[in-house]
Amino acid sequence: MGVQGKEGDVGGQSQTDMSIFRPPVVRTGTAALNRALFTRRVDLAAAAVQDHKLISQYRRTLQSSRELLHVDRISPIRPHPDQALAGQGRKCFLLNPSVKAEAPETWGPVLRAGVQKQELTVIPYELQLDYDYWNYRDIMVSVLPEELHDDIPTGFNIAGHVAHLNLREHYLPYKHLVAEVLLDKNPQIKTVINKVDNVGSESEFRTFQYEVLAGPDDLNVEVAEGGCVFQFDYSKVYWNSRLETEHRRLINIFQPGEVVCDVMAGIGPFAVPAGKKHVFVWANDKNPESFKYLSAAIKKNKVGAFVRPFCEDGRTFIRQAADSVLEASQKGEHAVVTHRVKSPPQQPTPAAQEGPAGAPARPTVREERIPIPPTISHFVMNLPASAIEFLSSYRGLYAGREALFAPHTPGRLLPLVHVHCFALKADGDDDRAPREDICARITAALGFAVRPGDDPDVEGCAVIHDVRDVAPAKSMYCATFRLPREVAFAARD
Known part of the structure; x- marks a missing residue:
């Protein structure tokens, strides 16, 4: 997961503070994937906007002052946590994790000015993150042993709806887990396979033996390249x-x-x-x-x-x-x-000049x-x-x-x-x-x-x-x- 900002200081807080946005460590000792274990609650402060016409203005100023939450794939603008107010269209801004709703001394200058003008109200906000939020690498870091983090399988050949892995031996115990997460995080992929021999040395035609790790055993694919469409059985030809x-x-x-x-x-x-x-x-x-x-x-x-x-x-x-x-x-x-x-274009005749x-x-x-x-x-x-x-x-x-x-x-x-x-x-x-x-x-x-x-x-x-x-x-x-x-x-x- 990416967290944006300067090295050592992201959105006004330290990198250590941003660990709250990392997935929980889920190492069960098995290669099974339990998506429910990836739910995490993040306690933040939020700035509720009294007038929706001010949203654009405060988004810009809070972002400039680095008081706004700035984390990949998390929108800082959310419905008000009070459902009745949310039903009226009220919005709030998620704030930098260093801001505490109950501690005004942690508020930045834009937030303080907005509260004094009664245009903003600082409230607690409970942000729920789950399995769908984190990307493939986040999940792999969470579930794989630390000694396997240096070369997590990220490169693979894609042919239509098929992802073709060539896993190293030390990842084979986790091959089905890797394939399952790839399917979850890449909607265009329906089948994940792993090569079990060497292309070029064991087949005259550069085809290969494979095992299906996830999805149906369907290698009839369609690929677009160079403005052309190709349809083929990926198990029988080289691509x-x-x-x-x-x-x-x-x-x-x-x-x-x-x-x-x-x-x-x-x-x-x-x-x-x-x-x-x-x-x-x-x-x-x-x-x-x-x-x-x-x-x-x-x-x-x-x-x-x-x-x-x-x-x-x-x-x-x-x-x-x-x-x-x-x-x-x-x-x-x-x-x-x-x-x-x-x-x-045909020129009009003299009689039709007008x-x-x-x-x-x-x-x-x-x-x-x-x-x-x-x-x-x-x-x-x-x-x-x-x-x-x-x-x-x-x-x-x-x-x-x-x-x-x-x-x-x-x-x-x-x-x-x-x-x-x-x-x-x-x-x-x-x-x-x-x-x-x-x-x-x-x-x-x-x-x-x-x-x-x-x-x-x-x-x-x-x-x-x-x-x-x-x-x-x-x-x-x-x-x-x-x-x-x-x-x-x-x-x-």
Whole structure:
């Protein structure tokens, strides 16, 4: 629970005084949750307002003088504790806990002046707090042993109505309690699950075994991201809401009319919003369930003219996509986008000069034909546990097709490759170690020397973007580099 004010002095009283707003310690020796034990009575003073027209004035002055109660999630304006007066609309202000109704020497200058003017009356007030008032962390501090307070489980992945925990071993005895409180304090969550294995190491498709800690065993969810809606069974495909910023970052790089090859597309968090942006996407995932939900998302979000789903092994798909895009371009395949354009208002005839200035504009429909270009502009490889191992498949990607690119075709560059990966964090502030490690692994897989740099258009330079922390000593990164000519035009195996 947050209590606002300066450090060591909150609303004119010490932090010690504010302990009255903390939940009671409820450690029963079991992992059961008894909500009734969280009821607490707080004895305060209140300033009853004689005239409701003065409420705004006194709220401002009492707050400025720090005589007003200032605690998170507690409104300082309350109905008068006398029910008869409350029925007449009378209000009162809850006051700083240092103010005592029976001790005028504790009253501040604004309160004293208001009493002298007979505009305020100081009365005792009994404030009732219960389980619903305190937040998730408050409850956890109250029920968990003190040795577990340092890393209370607060981070979890949300997919629709499902909260996905990954509890550490020492919290497992309290797993159902944690889940129950999460449900209480997050109305949008209906089901809480806990992962019981490691994603990426025990499942080829990054799915996981789970146990239901609270709520129904219903993992059919609906998620909105990037202006698109996705519906899927969370137990059968990979989804991570914490990657939304990374999805948006790359989508913002893609330009309308370009072709993106999403090698490990999942259910389409890159592909479908990019299609909304009029980017052509060849979207692939080896998991048949991901392919099913990807296809459904393409249809639901009406991006079928731009996004094509595939279900292939990523290594095979990389080369197939380059050939398929070229073939589609040579066939003249394209998308048609409809624009509604307002026509200029009709001008009145001379005989009607005294009438309206012009008739309402009538929208007209204009169709834009967007051709599929012959080459891929971006490859996205969002499989951080192993994506670097797929880089050898780029050798010979455009073998014998040098004429498609600069200098033969001015302005057309080889694709940018965005490969996600994990790496250990460096000790201290020096971030060179993980970047050099990533580039060494890319070099080994690609068969071409790659080094950390700031410009992916410089051949052999990779820009390493820090995506997010996944463990205390481990981070997820995205390495972006321009596919080297030596690799792209090498002979195919």
